[in-house]
Amino acid sequence: MRSYGQYCGLARSLEVVGDRWNLLIVRQLLIGPARYRDLMDGLPGIATNLLADRLRDLESSGVLERRLGPGGAVEYALTPWGSALRQPIESLIRWSTPLMARGPEGDVFRPEWLALALPALLATRAKVRRVATVGLEIGGPPLQLRATRSGFEVTPHDGRDLDATLRADPAYILGLAAGAFTLGDARTFGLIEVEGDESIVRTVFAA
Amino acid sequence: MRSYGQYCGLARSLEVVGDRWNLLIVRQLLIGPARYRDLMDGLPGIATNLLADRLRDLESSGVLERRLGPGGAVEYALTPWGSALRQPIESLIRWSTPLMARGPEGDVFRPEWLALALPALLATRAKVRRVATVGLEIGGPPLQLRATRSGFEVTPHDGRDLDATLRADPAYILGLAAGAFTLGDARTFGLIEVEGDESIVRTVFAA
């Protein structure tokens, strides 16, 4: 990225992460450290030369580091400063709500992206009434949403007991979470709970 | 911006505001509605064809609108959705703290940028002990920082009485504000106040 030549925090930030693909790479690493192949998979559409370029750029600017992971393979992980990009990224995810309401329209979807999106959307308004673990079945490997007093977390299902399971379209799940974000004030509303084995939306969290 | 083809809030956001200069244009309009010439002035380095292109893009995507201002001249203003970019932008400004510590290094500085940066840096940690208006003299037209219970605001000096005046380098002022952001917890600390006519840093806000 060519310099903007402006002594402004926004401009300087964008000189580091404003290049095409950069924030999406950080998104992938916020989910967890990853190898080159994982990044290629998680960033459908990126050209391999660009990924290599960007990883070099982001490493030299101190956003991520290249290290040896389990098995001695090279992996990429965010530095503490890079991890702090979670906040602006979550802000942009919340801002995107009107853009997501259209649905996928042919865009590819990867369930792992919910690991960032759901906490970002839920964190602002939804209050946890009781600690709960909700399974999410959307077509990939099963996920779980943990809701605790300290926040929300989406991870692969670790086999523990689920309070509920939601089998639904990704857009539907995002709509639910965005509703928790945008409605909230007006009334208590249901988010995710099932009765018996059915996927019925009920109250687990309340605004 | 070419589509990423990903059903992800971050990717969709970046398709709207990820193009070079876009967020900087929004930055200028967060300070206030502006005419074409104002934007050219506030965005040193932008090519005039790019500004025209980006204004079209951002208008058609619903971030800003073109309207008739006072005197019947065309001006640009953010839509409500565009104004909501204040949050991600403030997040990026906070994230930029390590990049700003280097100082300007020849980059141009415009005092109006403090209108975004100071509230962004102060909002997270600094608590207002008493309502105050502090003058900022940094070489352009005089500014004032209003600190109230509901937040911080930097505007041109409107002639009202000042509780203090700080005449300092922009980097110094940003360092003060960033310190309020990053230290905070440890102890009560001084931010901006003068004794008599001197520019001595004392306590107006406290963490």
Add this chain to the structure above:
DNA sequence: CCGCATCCTCATGGATACTG
């Protein structure tokens, strides 16, 4: 002047092939 549109050059991005 202000508010752009055109033209040209060069840097960057994207797709694909290839290599240690």
Add this chain to the structure above:
DNA sequence: CAGTATCCATGAGGATGCGG
């Protein structure tokens, strides 16, 4: 698997033109 190398298409930057 983890990238490089190559080639082409696109977009940025700069200068300039031009109507109101």
